[in-house]
Amino acid sequence: MSKTHHITLIQGDGIGPEVTGATRKIIDATGVKINWDICEAGAAVFKKGLATGLPKETIDSIHKNKIALKGPLETPIGFGEKSANVTLRKMFETYGNIRPIRELPGVPTPFSGRNIDLVIVRENVEDLYAGIEHMQSPGVAQCLKLISRKGSEKIIRLAFEFVRSEGRKKLHCATKANIMKLTEGTMKRAFEDIAKEYPDIEAHHIIVDNCAHMMAKNPEMFDVIVTTNMNGDILSDLGSALIGGLGFAPGANIGDDVAIFEAVHGSAPKYAGKNEINPTAVLLSGVMMLRHIGEFDAARMIEQALYLTFSSGCITRDVKVPGKNPVSTTAFTDEVIKNLGKEYDHEKIRPYKPIAKVAISQDVDFVKTKKRTVVGADIFIETTKPMAAFGPEMESFGHKHHLTLKLITCRGVKVFPRDHEISPDVIDVVRCRFMAPQETELEHKTLHALLADIESHYHWMHIEKLQVFDGVIGYSKAHGED
Ligand code: NAP
Numbered sequence: 001m002s003k004t005h006h007i008t009l010i011q012g013d014g015i016g017p018e019v020t021g022a023t024r025k026i027i028d029a030t031g032v033k034i035n036w037d038i039c040e041a042g043a044a045v046f047k048k049g050l051a052t053g054l055p056k057e058t059i060d061s062i063h064k065n066k067i068a069l070k071g072p073l074e075t076p077i078g079f080g081e082k083s084a085n086v087t088l089r090k091m092f093e094t095y096g097n098i099r100p101i102r103e104l105p106g107v108p109t110p111f112s113g114r115n116i117d118l119v120i121v122r123e124n125v126e127d128l129y130a131g132i133e134h135m136q137s138p139g140v141a142q143c144l145k146l147i148s149r150k151g152s153e154k155i156i157r158l159a160f161e162f163v164r165s166e167g168r169k170k171l172h173c174a175t176k177a178n179i180m181k182l183t184e185g186t187m188k189r190a191f192e193d194i195a196k197e198y199p200d201i202e203a204h205h206i207i208v209d210n211c212a213h214m215m216a217k218n219p220e221m222f223d224v225i226v227t228t229n230m231n232g233d234i235l236s237d238l239g240s241a242l243i244g245g246l247g248f249a250p251g252a253n254i255g256d257d258v259a260i261f262e263a264v265h266g267s268a269p270k271y272a273g274k275n276e277i278n279p280t281a282v283l284l285s286g287v288m289m290l291r292h293i294g295e296f297d298a299a300r301m302i303e304q305a306l307y308l309t310f311s312s313g314c315i316t317r318d319v320k321v322p323g324k325n326p327v328s329t330t331a332f333t334d335e336v337i338k339n340l341g342k343e344y345d346h347e348k349i350r351p352y353k354p355i356a357k358v359a360i361s362q363d364v365d366f367v368k369t370k371k372r373t374v375v376g377a378d379i380f381i382e383t384t385k386p387m388a389a390f391g392p393e394m395e396s397f398g399h400k401h402h403l404t405l406k407l408i409t410c411r412g413v414k415v416f417p418r419d420h421e422i423s424p425d426v427i428d429v430v431r432c433r434f435m436a437p438q439e440t441e442l443e444h445k446t447l448h449a450l451l452a453d454i455e456s457h458y459h460w461m462h463i464e465k466l467q468v469f470d471g472v473i474g475y476s477k478a479h480g481e482d
Helices: 016-029 043-047 056-065 084-091 149-165 183-195 208-217 229-242 280-292 296-311 329-339 387-400 444-455
Strands: 004-010 033-039 067-070 096-102 117-123 133-137 140-143 170-175 202-207 224-227 252-254 259-262 372-382 404-410 413-416 429-435 459-469
Touching (some): 004 016, 004 056, 016 067, 016 280, 016 296, 016 329, 033 056, 056 067, 067 280, 084 259, 096 149, 096 229, 096 280, 117 149, 117 229, 133 372, 149 183, 149 224, 170 183, 170 208, 183 202, 208 224, 208 229, 224 229, 387 413, 429 459, 444 459
Parallel strands (some): 004 033, 067 259, 117 224, 170 202
Antiparallel strands (some): 096 252, 252 259, 372 429, 372 459, 404 413, 404 429
C-alpha cells in the first residue's frame, strides 16, 4: 500500500483556481494518494479585512502538513498590505527558491534546439525583500538591503546540494559584489569559501548584469545559478522568457521544515476564468513537489505525458505553432491525463535524488568577533541649506566634541567639502560622516551630545555606527571619499 500524503492546497487568485485545478486533476490521475487540504489566502482574504491575507487555518494547515501547493496570490502594488506570498515565505523560513528553466519539446521559441536546462536558486527571505522601508523626508524613500552570512551560507549550501541531487556539474553565483561590496559581497565571499567543500562541482562567480546578458546570449553555459533575492526574482523571469514565457516556469520554496510549491508567474487577472491559460508552470511545480515527497515515478510519468502532449501539437494559447490551434486549459489537462503512462523517449532523464538537508550552526551570533571598535558615525539629516553654509556648521559641531566631519554626501555623492566646481543634484537628506580621532573609539556619550546639538537645529532620521570588526572595516566608503 502506498502512503497517503497530506498537502495544503491554496488555489490562489485570478487564474489560480484553473491552474491549480488542472494540476490537482493530473496528479490525482497518476494514482499517488494525496489528501488535499484546501485553504484560502490572498485577495479574498484581504477583502474580508485580514491585512496579512493569510487566515489562521491556512497557516495551521501548512504548519501541520509541511507541504503546500500554491496558486498565485494578488498583491496590492505600491500601497497597503504586504504580499501574502512573501509573508508565507518568511513565516515558514522557506529560504531557498528553486526555479528550473528547461526547454520543452514541442514549444517553439527563438532558442529552440539549444537544450536550455538551467536552474535559478534564489535566496528567498533576505535582501530588499526584508521589506524595511522608510520615508527619510517627505520626498526621499529608503529600503534596507539586509544580507547575512548565515542566510548566504544556507542558500549556497542548498544550491551545492541541489546540484548534486540532480547529477549536475556546475554552479554560478551571480552577485553585484563589485558595487555592493558588503551586502552582495557577503554572498560572494560565502560562495567562495563553501565552494572549497564541493570539489566535485565547478564553481564560478559572475556579476549579475553579465549573467543576465549571458543568459540571453549563451544560456547553454549555465547549469545552476545561485543568487540574492532581488537578482533571482529578475533573472528567473528573464529565464522563463527563454523557454516560452511565464506559463513554463515552475518553482519550489524550500525550508528546513516546510516546502511550498508554486509557479513563478502571478495571477494574470486578464485571463481569469477564460479557460485558456497554460497550467504547465504549476503542473511542473507539482512535479517538483512529487519528487520532494519521494514520488519519483509519478513525477516522471507527468513530465513524460507533458512532453508528449506538447510535441503532439496540443498547445495552449501562449504557444505559437504554425498550423496548430490552441486548446482550452481543460482540454489540455485531459490530453496530459490521456498520455499518462506513455513514454516520450527523446528526453534526457536526470538521476534525481532527494536534496540533502542543509545543516549549519543555529547560533544567533553566527559570525563571532573578538574585538569591535566604533570609529565614527554616519548621521542622516534633513536640510535645505546650501552645503557651503551647512558643511561648516556640521564641522563646528564635530570640533566641539573632538570629532572630524570627514564628508557630507547626498545620495552617496560627496557634496562637502567640494573638490571641483561640478555640482551634483542635491535633495533634502544628506549623510554626515563624523570620525573619532585615530586609535580612539567614538563613545556613546559623545554621540548623544553631538546628536543633541544637531537636533536643536535639524531633523535627523537615523544613525549608522561605523564599526571595525577584528581589524576589518565594516562600512563602505562614499563615492569620492579617500
Ligand atoms: P503575471 O500574473 O505573472 O502575468 C504577466 C504575464 O505573464 C501575463 O499577462 C501573461 O502574458 C503571462 N502569463 C502569466 N502566467 C501565465 C500562464 N500560466 N500561462 C500563460 N501566460 C502566462 O504578472 P503580473 O501581471 O505582473 O501580476 C499579476 C498579479 O500577480 C499581481 O497582483 C502580482 O503581485 C501577483 N504575483 C503573484 C505571484 C505569486 O503568487 N507568487 C508572482 C508574481 C506576481 P501575456 O500577457 O503575454 O499573455
